[in-house]
Amino acid sequence: MIELSPRFDFNEVDEKWSKFxxxxxxxxxxxxPDKNSYTVLIPPPNVTGIxxxxxxxxxxLQDIMIRYKRMRGFETLWMPGTDHAGIAxxxxxxxxxxxxxxxxxxxxxxxxxxxxxxxxxxxxDTIIHQLKKLGASCDWERTRFTMDDGYSLAVRSVFVxxxxxxxxxxxxxxxxxxxxxxxxxxxxxxxxxxxxGNLYYLRYPVKNEENAFITVATTRPETMLGxxxxxVNPKDKRYKAYIGxxxxxxxxxREIRVVADEFVDAKFGTGAxxxxxxxxxxxxxxxxxHGLDFVNIMRPDGVLNEQAGDFEGMDRFEARxxxxxxxxELKLLEKIEPHTHAVGxxxxxxxxxxxxxxxxxxVRMGPLAxxxxxxxxxxxxxxxxxxxxxxxxxWMENIxxxxxxRQIWWGHRVPVWYCAGDGQCKLACKEPIVSPTVxxxxxxxxxxxxxxxxxxxxxxxxxxxxxxxxxxWPLEDKGSKELAYFxxxxxxxxxxxxxxxxxxxxxxxxxxxxxxxxxxxxxxxGTVRDAKGRKMSKSxxxxxxxxxxxREYGADALRFSLIINSGQDLFISKEKFEIGRNFANKIWNxxxxxxxxxxxxxxxxxxxxINTKALDLPSRWIISRFYATxxxxxxxxxxxxxxxxxxxxxxxxxNNFCDWYLEVVKDRWTDExxxxxxxxxxxxxxxxxxxxxxxVTEELWNRTQEGKGSLxxxxxPAFSRKLVDKEAERNMDVLLGLVSAVRTVRTQWNINPGQTxxxxxxxxxKKAAAFLDENLAMIKNAARLETVTITEKAAVxxxxxxxxxxxxxxxxIPLSGIIDVDKEKKKILAQALEQERALEGLQKRLQNKExxxxxxxxxxxxxxxxxxxxxxxxxxxxxxxxxxx
RNA sequence: GGGCGGUUAGCUCAGCUGGUUAGAGCAUCUGAUUUACAUUCAGAAGGCCGAGGGUUCGAUCCCUUCACCGCCCACCA
Numbered sequence: 001m002i003e004l005s006p007r008f009d010f011n012e013v014d015e016k017w018s019k020f021x022x023x024x025x026x027x028x029x030x031x032x033p034d035k036n037s038y039t040v041l042i043p044p045p046n047v048t049g050i051x052x053x054x055x056x057x058x059x060x061l062q063d064i065m066i067r068y069k070r071m072r073g074f075e076t077l078w079m080p081g082t083d084h085a086g087i088a089x090x091x092x093x094x095x096x097x098x099x100x101x102x103x104x105x106x107x108x109x110x111x112x113x114x115x116x117x118x119x120x121x122x123x124x125d126t127i128i129h130q131l132k133k134l135g136a137s138c139d140w141e142r143t144r145f146t147m148d149d150g151y152s153l154a155v156r157s158v159f160v161x162x163x164x165x166x167x168x169x170x171x172x173x174x175x176x177x178x179x180x181x182x183x184x185x186x187x188x189x190x191x192x193x194x195x196x197g198n199l200y201y202l203r204y205p206v207k208n209e210e211n212a213f214i215t216v217a218t219t220r221p222e223t224m225l226g227x228x229x230x231x232v233n234p235k236d237k238r239y240k241a242y243i244g245x246x247x248x249x250x251x252x253x254r255e256i257r258v259v260a261d262e263f264v265d266a267k268f269g270t271g272a273x274x275x276x277x278x279x280x281x282x283x284x285x286x287x288x289x290h291g292l293d294f295v296n297i298m299r300p301d302g303v304l305n306e307q308a309g310d311f312e313g314m315d316r317f318e319a320r321x322x323x324x325x326x327x328x329e330l331k332l333l334e335k336i337e338p339h340t341h342a343v344g345x346x347x348x349x350x351x352x353x354x355x356x357x358x359x360x361x362x363v364r365m366g367p368l369a370x371x372x373x374x375x376x377x378x379x380x381x382x383x384x385x386x387x388x389x390x391x392x393x394x395w396m397e398n399i400x401x402x403x404x405x406r407q408i409w410w411g412h413r414v415p416v417w418y419c420a421g422d423g424q425c426k427l428a429c430k431e432p433i434v435s436p437t438v439x440x441x442x443x444x445x446x447x448x449x450x451x452x453x454x455x456x457x458x459x460x461x462x463x464x465x466x467x468x469x470x471x472x473w474p475l476e477d478k479g480s481k482e483l484a485y486f487x488x489x490x491x492x493x494x495x496x497x498x499x500x501x502x503x504x505x506x507x508x509x510x511x512x513x514x515x516x517x518x519x520x521x522x523x524x525x526g527t528v529r530d531a532k533g534r535k536m537s538k539s540x541x542x543x544x545x546x547x548x549x550x551r552e553y554g555a556d557a558l559r560f561s562l563i564i565n566s567g568q569d570l571f572i573s574k575e576k577f578e579i580g581r582n583f584a585n586k587i588w589n590x591x592x593x594x595x596x597x598x599x600x601x602x603x604x605x606x607x608x609x610i611n612t613k614a615l616d617l618p619s620r621w622i623i624s625r626f627y628a629t630x631x632x633x634x635x636x637x638x639x640x641x642x643x644x645x646x647x648x649x650x651x652x653x654x655n656n657f658c659d660w661y662l663e664v665v666k667d668r669w670t671d672e673x674x675x676x677x678x679x680x681x682x683x684x685x686x687x688x689x690x691x692x693x694x695x696v697t698e699e700l701w702n703r704t705q706e707g708k709g710s711l712x713x714x715x716x717p718a719f720s721r722k723l724v725d726k727e728a729e730r731n732m733d734v735l736l737g738l739v740s741a742v743r744t745v746r747t748q749w750n751i752n753p754g755q756t757x758x759x760x761x762x763x764x765x766k767k768a769a770a771f772l773d774e775n776l777a778m779i780k781n782a783a784r785l786e787t788v789t790i791t792e793k794a795a796v797x798x799x800x801x802x803x804x805x806x807x808x809x810x811x812x813i814p815l816s817g818i819i820d821v822d823k824e825k826k827k828i829l830a831q832a833l834e835q836e837r838a839l840e841g842l843q844k845r846l847q848n849k850e851x852x853x854x855x856x857x858x859x860x861x862x863x864x865x866x867x868x869x870x871x872x873x874x875x876x877x878x879x880x881x882x883x884x885x
Numbered sequence: 886g887g888g889c890g891g892u893u894a895g896c897u898c899a900g901c902u903g904g905u906u907a908g909a910g911c912a913u914c915u916g917a918u919u920u921a922c923a924u925u926c927a928g929a930a931g932g933c934c935g936a937g938g939g940u941u942c943g944a945u946c947c948c949u950u951c952a953c954c955g956c957c958c959a960c961c962a
Contacts, residue, residue: 006922174960192959199962218962231962268961275962282960342959355960387889391957394888398958496957527956531897564910568890569955571897579910582924593921639901647899647909659926666920743927 004595004703008588010554013699018132026712027137029077031485038074039489040066041466041519042138043498044146046085047123048092051130053528053536054495056546057566060559061525061642062493063136067691068637069490070137071716077486078137079470081144082124086459087181087189087348090410093119109409116410120145130547135555135694137712144470146462147412154469155462156415156436158513163434167364168404170432174284175403177356178346179302179316183407184360186458187400188500190344190353199339200324201270203332204230204247207255214239214247214258215334217269219341220279221327222319225252225308226297229275231286234260236271250332251323252309259290278357296357300407316354361405361414361455369399371511372504381507384523384640388499395500402505404458411456420449464505467518478514487514491521499524523640526569528562536572549577556693557581563692564646583650584696587689590658591700594678597669607680608720617735617775619677620728622661625652626681627724630688630717637691649689657681660736664778679704684717735775735782742783759785 021027029037040062045055062078070076093116094104104112128143144151162168176190177183200221203213214230227249232239242258249256263286264273277287278296287294297307302316311319327333344353373396375381376389383389405414419429419442433439433450441448465473471483478484488510494503503522510518529535530542549558557580565576612620629652636645661681665674683705690697690711701711708714742759763769769790772779780788 004921007924008922216962220962263961265961273962280960280962282962285960341961391889394958500958565898567898573897575911576897578924582922585922585924589922589925591921596921636901641901644899644901651909658922662921663926740927744929746928 004588004592006589006592008554008585008696010556010584010695011551014133014135014550014555014695017695017698018135021137021710021712022132022140024710025141026710027076027078027139028141029075029139029486031481032075035073035075037077037486037490038066038069039077039079039486040491040493041079041470041489042081043492043494043502044081044083044144044463044466045127046088047082047120047127047145048085048088049123050126051134051546053544053546053562053572055130056134056558057525057528057562057570058493058495059131059134059136060562061523061566063134063559063694064563064642064691065491065493065637065640066137067694067712068716070712071687071690071714073715075485076137077139077142079142079144080128080131080136080138080140081142081466081470082120082127082146083463084120084145084147084411084459086406086411086456087183087185087408088459089116089119090408091181091348093410104409112409120147133547133550133555135559137694142470146459146466150472150475151462151465151469152412153436153475154465154473155412155457157474158465158509159415159457159461160434160436161513162363167367168361169364170359170361172357172359173362173403174279174281174355174357175360176344176353177300177358178349178351178353179300180349180351181346181408182300184356184358184403184405185346185353186403186460189347191347192342192344194340195343196338196340197343199269199337201334201336202250202274202327203334204249204256204274205332206242207246207248213332214242214272215270216272216274218274219339220320222304222311222316222323223276223279223297224249224274224323225304225311225319226276226278226295227254227256227274228277228287228292228295229256229290230258231261231264231273231275232258232271233264233266234262236264236266238266239272250330251311251326257290257292259286259292261286261289280355284355284357294357298354298356300356302354360403361457363402363404363461365399365401365508368508368512369396372396372507375507375511375517381517381519382521384521388496388522388524391496392499392504396504402458404461405453405455406458407455409456411459412462414453414455414457416453417450418453419445419447420451460501460505463502464509465513467506467510468514473513483514488517489519491523492519493523493525495527496524497527521640526566528570528572531571531573544572544574549574553577553581554584554695556584556696560584560646560693563642564650566643580693583654584693586654586658587686587693587696587700590653590662591682591686591704593662594682595704598675598679605676605680607677607684608718608723610676610680612723612725615673615677616778617728617731618661618664618778619673620725621732622657622681623677623723624725624728625656626684627720628729629656630684631719631724633688634716634719646692649685649692653685653689657685664782667781686711687714687717690714731771735779738779739783742785746784756780756784759783759788761788761790763790 029039042062043058045051051059066076066078090104096119097103097106097115107115124145128140131138132140159168176185176187178185197219199217199219201215201217202221202224203215206212206214214232216230218224230247232243234240234243239258243260245258246255247258248254259275263282264271273283275283275286275292276295277283277292278294279298284294286292295307297304298316299305304311304314304316304319306312308314308319311322314322324333324336344355345351346353373393376383376392376396383392415434415436417433417435417439419433429442429444429447431444432453433443438452439450442450462469467489468483468487471486472480473483476483478487492503492506506518510516527535530544534542536543546558553561557577560580560583561577562570562572562580564579565572607623607626610623612623615623629648632648633645636642636648662678665671665678668674682700686697686701686704690701694712698711701708701714738761746757761772763772772790776788776790779785
């Protein structure tokens with residue numbers, strides 16, 4: 001007798017097995033020529049903090065696939081790790097410092113970085129610990145961090161290689177500047193949000209002409225202080241006369257030219273544009289085209305500088321008000337119109353970004369994008385669901401150069417040194433020294449007085465190397481055993497917002513440095529939102545902590561509930577986790593029942609070797625149901641349809657196995673075959689459910705299948721076609737229908753559920769009678785019937801009894817009441833009529849010569865088949881109607 | 886401005902190549918339960934499948950127009 005508590009105590013079980021799996025090193029992958037590899041690389045979580053629900057979803061999906069593939073016999077590698085997440089992590093540490101009343105400038109660069117490493121050590125460990133709690137079957141020995149020594153070497157090498165190929169360049173451009181973080185941002189890091197702003201119409205007096213103005217419209221009037229031209233469309237008749245003339249920029253009294261440029265849209269605003277080359281990307285381009293001056297009016301912190309004259313020292317928004325006020329006094333403000341437009345915000349601190357002129361490093365993306373586009377177009381990389389393919393292609397086709405330098409301290413420092421020289425070779429020394437290792441001296445003048453570039457690289461400039469840098473590249477290259485075995489990896493699981501940041505860039509890096517795709521499948525999952533549809537976030541305070549759910553409902557419940565809700569975006573509230581908890585408990589209790597009832601007879605017995613001929617109908621049925629479910633589940637997992645897989649499992653285990661099979665055999669536990677089937681189906685089910693709910697299944701596996709070793713390294717159940725018994729399923733359906741119909745009758749007539757009732761089953765064939773006879777005990781028991789008589793003719797008049805029709809079996813329960821037989825008949829008649837009409841249409845089509853000759857042969861054949869089936873169906877229905885008469 | 890997705894029961898969603906009576910979970914209601922599980926069981930009620938048009942013998946499903954919601958992208962100042 002094995003004692004199990006009636007409640008699944010997940011806390012103890014979760015703890016036990018996550019420790020066991022790690023202690024026994026069950027997830028370590030090695031190069032194994034006898035097996036195919038299946039590799040998944042974790043999207044490394046940021047070391048900014050603890051894991052949120054999105055991580056829980058992302059990692060559960062990966063774990064399901066990895067555990068499934070492991071059971072299918074692949075050498076599976078799931079590479080774990082964390083990302084240093086440049087700006088994001090620096091921000092959280094700076095916020096921590098702010099609480100102490102300090103800024104990073106109170107520290108030296110080294111001291112500040114030490115704070116960051118301390119943070120990383122703490123949170124990096126927490127994240128790994130949390131992944132283990134979730135049940136993630138990662139190869140923990142390989143845990144990587146994007147700033148590990150080896151990884152850093154990869155980052156520097158890549159920089160050098162691209163630089164030498166001419167794909168990295170440095171230049172002055174307008175970039176997205178966050179005045180709060182005081183760093184450049186990439187285009188992807190500037191989030192555009194619609195803001196209600198104003199369109200200000202400013203008048204610029206024409207030089208030497210009384211009362212002549214050109215009116216320009218702008219959303220950022222303060223930038224007028226940096227204007228160096230006014231532009232109009234060359235075709236715009238209104239302004240033709242002004243082209244080449246000079247206007248006087250108010251407030252600063254700078255004389256600026258009126259230039260003609262095709263870019264200007266005559267229809268927008270006034271058709272005249274103020275040109276601020278240092279503060280707007282379009283104006284910058286125009287400035288280049290027309291050789292204009294670049295006047296930078298702003299300091300890096302968003303405060304106006306000495307170029308702003310009287311406005312020096314004002315914050316940009318403060319200056320906006322002041323400029324407008326002064327222009328208004330000068331009567332140079334024509335009007336203000338409300339205007340909604342998209343404004344970039346820093347993706348980390350949400351400050352409005354400023355288009356800012358500065359010297360930055362860029363990657364030329366065009367050449368890199370080419371093979372990456374081809375790979376997806378040709379299907380070498382597939383997106384699941386496929387609609388994301390278009391999103392990817394669209395971005396790649398319009399790709400722009402990537403600004404990779406950041407003016408922060410946390411990250412990979414740009415591997416570029418400048419010779420501060422001894423004055424001997426000024427010319428040569430202007431050339432930067434680009435090297436993966438710290439250069440000892442200037443190659444030109446030999447000076448050892450070298451200064452490294454102050455900037456660090458965009459965090460994604462390291463992440464994009466994840467698929468191979470994690471394997472020790474470039475010290476290990478394509479020829480290395482590990483890379484040859486595990487690269488390209490198999491599937492990538494990630495969120496839609498990461499497609500541009502990461503997925504696309506990994507594909508480009510894969511081709512550039514490894515000459516091959518980094519992975520073949522990309523699975524894009526939904527976003528976890530709260531019940532109101534808002535994205536879960538710490539700042540909104542609507543986040544549900546996965547650890548809290550694990551504590552209250554268990555890791556299996558968290559995993560199961562998340563996945564079954566994961567079709568598209570997930571709308572999660574706490575109650576949603578009950579389904580997983582209840583299901584885990586159901587599995588627990590079904591196993592408990594079996595353990596209590598089964599002697600040693602079922603142990604060590606393999607379902608596949610069973611002689612089905614000796615089994616009763618419910619047993620054949622449940623075995624068949626299992627294999628049918630197994631096949632569908634396997635197919636669903638292979639197609640990344642995880643929620644579908646879970647629904648199938650849920651329905652099978654709960655509705656078929658527990659509610660029917662275990663109920664039906666309740667009184668027959670002494671039957672050895674019942675024991676064998678119950679335990680056999682449980683054994684296979686535990687395997688099938690393991691990738692989804694690893695803890696409860698591992699625990700029960702060890703309780704029911706002692707000595708076989710850990711469940712996570714067992715084989716995935718083999719599908720057995722011969723055990724799918726369609727006839728048993730059909731027959732059982734009839735019985736289930738019968739029982740269910742009787743139950744309905746009982747409810748309708750308010751018969752005490754405990755009370756057994758007499759019943760007459762009327763059948764039309766001897767075969768059906770024999771079939772009922774065979775399963776009489778079960779029917780009686782399940783439907784709570786007594787004195788069931790089976791006859792081939794109706795012996796009771798319909799109006800004296802409740803009559804139910806199930807297939808060809810008519811069930812008559814003598815009662816003081818009438819069931820409306822006419823209604824039943826009408827229903828079937830309507831059905832028959834519809835089928836007949838369908839048949840008619842079909843036959844019409846089949847007689848159509850054009851259709852028969854022109855349509856593909858398979859289609860015609862299929863239609864013929866359908867026609868035959870329909871005919872049979874119609875005939876059958878007519879018979880049923882006749883039997884009702 | 887461009888693109889994508891959604892609209893199915895009170896709520897959250899399935900419904901994968903068009904075909905019996907459109908499903909599930911939660912919530913509601915009725916009843917059961919000394920017998921693995923109240924985190925249980927049996928049952929009920931609840932749907933012109935967003936609106937219009939089209940294709941078809943037949944449309945939740947395909948085409949088209951529209952409405953509303955959401956997301957992504959975009960240098961009209």
